[in-house]
Amino acid sequence: MTIPFVKAGYWSSTSQFAVGSIESSHFTHLFCAFAELNAETFEVSFPTPTMLDFKTFTQTVQRRNPDVRTLLSIGGPVSNPSIFASMASQAGGRKIFINSSIKLARTNNFHGLDLSWLYPSTADESRHLGELLKEWHDAIVDDAKGIGKPQLLLTAQVFYSPRRYSYPDAPIISHSLDWVNVLAYDFYSPSNSPNQTGAHSALRSKGEQPSVETGINAWIESGVEKTKLVLGLPFYGCAWLLADKNINEISSPAKGAPPSYPTGTIGYNQIKNFIARDQHTKVKFDTGTETHYCYDHTICISYDDTKSIIKKVEYAKEKELHGYFAWHVGYDSNWILSETAARGGV
Template identity: 25%
Template sequence: MSRKRWGAAIVAGALSIGLSVAVSPAQAHDHGSGGARTVGYYTQWSIYDRNIPLKYLVDNGTAARLTHLNYAFSFLDEQGKCVSSDAWADYQRPFPAEQAVNGKADEAGQALMGNLNQIKQLKQKFPKLRAYISIGGWTGSKYFSNAALTAESRAAHVKSCVDMWLKGNLPGLPAGAAKGVFDGVDLDWEWPSTDGAPGNIVRPEDKRNFTKLLFEYRVQLLKLGFTDRRTYDLTAFLPANRGALDRGYEVKTIFKLLTFATVQGYDYHGTWEQITNQQSAIRTPEGDPTSPPDSSEIVVDAYLERGAPKNKIVFGVPFYGRGWTGVTNQNNGLFQQSTGPAPATFEPGADDYRVLKNLVGKDGYQLHRDDKAGHAWLFNGTTFWTFDDPTEIKRKARFIRDRRLGGAMIWSLDGDTTDGELIKALDSGLRR
């Protein structure tokens, strides 16, 4: 039997036997040596205002501690096919020597530049690191429902994404110029059957179609993997909100299709609410006025109750904080009325840890901590920031370890300091 016919026979057999068999080749290839995954999102736009190239992750010790890097984001066009949301950042920008992972400047005429070439260099430096292309995101999920709608649209979507990001056929570059950069696909559809960003297309059938979309990915990744003699992984970013979870996901089934899932462990509260609160506490703080309450324990238990296996839940931790201003000066600012988002460096109401850490002890800011619930905040009498410092990150890592979850996910890697305070705390809590 020819190699081509043998590959087709394997896929057909996997389809006939069922979902778990179709995904089995991926299960043994995604852990670090310690058994716990450490998955970090690196954002395409980090090279702009933040001026944080991938070399930053080498210099501050992050890259050496990661098992997986998710590159965010690819978008979808109206037909549901994969497109680059910023070709300059992705594969066109020449990096100078001082920003390059390998210390060498990009040269005119080379086949691949931009962040993808830097990921390629990062993987050469850290051979055990696996990199995924993350598709969608808050501003890139508008057309996911179109992509998942029919068997034809699902096949076309997956083919376009595989061709672009895994086979490496990028517009304007030689065929296969980016092949080998990515080891899998991370789907970040926010959210099936639930409103996300304004203008997103949402359908009731998204829930079932998401499962079918994952299955189509598995079929095409299995075929590609057979041709390339390697395994390609499939992951997804899933919500903390239980309403969105129940409306959009067939939990037990999709976890059979996924290598693992990164589960949102933050944004429990934010400036879309007027009352200050924690954004990532492990347990519900005493006196929390919201109903239903949110905490890491509640989110993890919700997934387990719906059939998710512990070892495939990679739980998210934030390397940023959320802030309110015009806050009533009571209870150290916690659970108080505000007038709106706090001023910040890049986006009102949100800022990186490396920025927020410098507020401690300045302009009247005092650090407060709830050791029982597991969260920290800053308050100066009028402005309140909920954030995770090394103490809280290590506490969350221990929570992940003690619950025997599949690891930790970071949003996002550009929020850490030049000496890697948070990644070191996370690594310490996961390993010991």
């Protein structure tokens, strides 16, 4: 039996990108991110400023693609991981969280749930996460039987490699989750590598340096089935201020993020504008990491363009992974990357 290839994308509620503008025909699954976890009650809820977007998310994206499946993602990079740790450490807390997440998904017509706990960091947190996933999976099975509807999907975001943070044993992950979304990016950024540029989402690298390949291999070696792995594609780049305008390749001296992009993050749509605004801006493809970079006289940006996106989707298929996801759809430029990835994943 052939497992359908997942072509997913995340919509971020903080992106100011309208849900109604998502070209959902390029995707099999869309994640609505992020729902919030209450620190006191452990109930899941929608963020107040974008509550209507969450409530109507499925209805809205299915206008262009009635077959697209939606998942509600909980947590995210700005959430407090200690709240997830506290919830997961208590049987009662886990039950409240699970029941409220299922109710919220069902009430608002989502087809699944996604956990973005970034990240469990101790052996106890790993064990509690395992308990949470098993109980969540069982509750989803019972829910489907009880109401006579298809089971909700259950997924989770994970670090690019299992060797950095604490995760449950592979059998728990494989049994409890439909798949895991591997965050295969931000290997190098101005926040973790302020003094040197780097390939923030290298497909390949030398030795054990961070890359898609080393991370995926590590997950497979840990025992997680390759058909449970979905590869993350960044629709954004990382920007550095060059220390020397004449030294501008990958691994060049840098001085942190440039003032024009203070977080160091720059969407693909902004990168296209950055390249177009100055005829002297150079665009290069780094064969060692199989990613793109561009630079002018002061800034260097590491990013993925169509060539590297195609290579990553081809890699996912060759490795017999479950598919790919994009972070996030609002960063795309005229759906260039979304369409390229979707064609490559046929």
